[in-house]
Amino acid sequence: MSASYLLRRVFYGLLLMLGVVVLNFLLIRLAPGDPAVVIAGEMGGATEEMLQAIRLEYGLDKPVLTQLGIYVANVAQGDLGQSFFFNQPVTTLIGQRIGPTILLVVTAQILSILLGVFLGVIAARKPNGVMSGFVTVFATVGYAVPVFWTGIMLIILFASMFPIFPVEGMMSVRLRDAPWYQQWLSVAHHLVLPAFTLAIIYLAQYARLSRASMLEVLGSDYIRTARAKGASERSVLFKHALRNAALPILTVAGLQFGNLISGALLVETVFNWPGMGRLAFDSILRRDYPTIMGVLFFASAMVVVANLLTDLSYRLADPRLKGQS
Numbered sequence: 669m670s671a672s673y674l675l676r677r678v679f680y681g682l683l684l685m686l687g688v689v690v691l692n693f694l695l696i697r698l699a700p701g702d703p704a705v706v707i708a709g710e711m712g713g714a715t716e717e718m719l720q721a722i723r724l725e726y727g728l729d730k731p732v733l734t735q736l737g738i739y740v741a742n743v744a745q746g747d748l749g750q751s752f753f754f755n756q757p758v759t760t761l762i763g764q765r766i767g768p769t770i771l772l773v774v775t776a777q778i779l780s781i782l783l784g785v786f787l788g789v790i791a792a793r794k795p796n797g798v799m800s801g802f803v804t805v806f807a808t809v810g811y812a813v814p815v816f817w818t819g820i821m822l823i824i825l826f827a828s829m830f831p832i833f834p835v836e837g838m839m840s841v842r843l844r845d846a847p848w849y850q851q852w853l854s855v856a857h858h859l860v861l862p863a864f865t866l867a868i869i870y871l872a873q874y875a876r877l878s879r880a881s882m883l884e885v886l887g888s889d890y891i892r893t894a895r896a897k898g899a900s901e902r903s904v905l906f907k908h909a910l911r912n913a914a915l916p917i918l919t920v921a922g923l924q925f926g927n928l929i930s931g932a933l934l935v936e937t938v939f940n941w942p943g944m945g946r947l948a949f950d951s952i953l954r955r956d957y958p959t960i961m962g963v964l965f966f967a968s969a970m971v972v973v974a975n976l977l978t979d980l981s982y983r984l985a986d987p988r989l990k991g992q993s
Contacts, residue, residue, distance in 0.1 A: 677979065681972045688968040689743055692961045693736050703955040704728055707752050726752060739961070748965065749958030753951070758962035761947060766966070768838055769943030772935065773928045775859060776866035781921060784871040785914075788878020789905055795883060803875050810872025815931050819865040819938040826861060833861045836940050862939045866931050870924055877920055881913035888912075922978020929967050 704722040708715075723729040727738065742749065748758035791803035827835040834840070839854045846854075885891065886909055894908045933945030940946065944963050951959040 674980070677976055681976055684972055685965075685969060686740070689740055689961075689965060690736065692964045692968075693739055694732075696957050696961055697732055697735070703752055703957055706955045726750075743965065748962035751951075751956055751959045753954045753956045753959070758958050761959060762944060762962055762966050765942060765944045765947045767943075768941060769929070769932055769936070769945065771855075772859065772862055772866065772941060772943060773925070773932050775863040776870070776932075777921070777925065777928055779863060779867040780870035780874055780924075781917070783867070784874025785878045785910075785917060787871075787875040788880075789882055789910060791875070791879045792882035792886060793901070793905060800879065803879055807872040807876035810868050811876075813869070815865060815869055816934045816938055818868055819861070819935055822861050822865055823938070834858050835861060838942055862935050862941050865938070866928060866935045869931070870928065873920070873924070874917060877917055878913065881916050882909055885909045885913045918981060919978060922975050922981075925971060925974035925978075929970060 702719075704719045704726075707722050707726075708718050720729070727735060730738075739749070746759070748762070750756070751758055751761055754761055787799075787803050787806075791797075791800040794800060823835050826833050834857060838858050839851055840858075843851050843854050882905075886904075891904060891909055894904050899908070932941075932943065933948055935941065936943045936945035937949045944967065948960060948963040950956075951963065
């Protein structure tokens with residue numbers, strides 16, 4: 669992999685982020701409603717003098733293009749602005765919420781890949797068997813069902829009918845002063861339902877993709893050669909076939925990372941998980957423009973970085989691509 673290719677990809681990533689910043693700003697500012705009225709309402713009054721003072725303080729009295737120029741310049745310096753509602757820097761708010769979101773998204777990603785690939789490999793072993801039919805039906809249903817509906821069903825089943833898992837927050841309040849291992853166990857207990865809710869839809873996609881990739885690879889000459897040499901079925905599946913079948917899965921995993929972040933917004937709202945999705949939801953209700961734009965910017969940056977890492981890892985995994993520009 670050449671340095672020029674890496675620099676070119678980083679440049680395209682920065683260019684894309686500039687477009688995201690401009691688009692986010694214009695879409696948020698073109699939405700109906702006046703944030704000054706909301707802020708004044710939170711302060712207990714909305715006289716014309718108060719509204720003018722609020723607009724002057726937060727720069728809302730300037731033309732939109734002037735506000736856009738100031739915002740882009742500030743973002744380039746790492747300043748995402750000041751929250752209207754929390755009266756704190758947006759970077760501070762995101763820093764407080766990014767940990768729970770990453771924990772939720774990464775756990776869901778790992779669960780969906782491991783379980784999805786395992787189901788796909790097992791289904792590909794006997795394409796006309798019961799397991800293959802189950803994976804096909806599960807993938808179709810899992811892909812079609814909305815993530816919030818899955819979350820509500822899991823809450824009814826595992827929190828109401830059979831109260832096994834908690835559904836509120838990230839950790840039991842009574843354990844705030846407990847030893848760290850008790851706190852982590854509580855976090856893991858609270859994480860089960862949100863992570864599975866987010867993982868199910870993507871698990872189904874990985875299972876379907878893995879099955880298709882494995883079926884294609886298992887028909888290759890080198891697989892027949894491996895079987896002719898007496899290799900065990902487990903070795904053929906997981907050592908010889910899965911390595912080549914994993915390349916499209918690796919690509920999809922990077923692309924799905926963005927969908928996972930957007931899905932986390934709904935899951936965090938359903939389970940009151942204290943992450944960036946919950947912060948974005950509360951900010952939208954309060955018309956907290958800087959916080960909304962900050963969350964969208966940070967989420968977009970995570971997607972761009974994930975796609976870049978996926979592309980680079982794809983090239984490392986497939987030597988045939990190293991010489992291509």
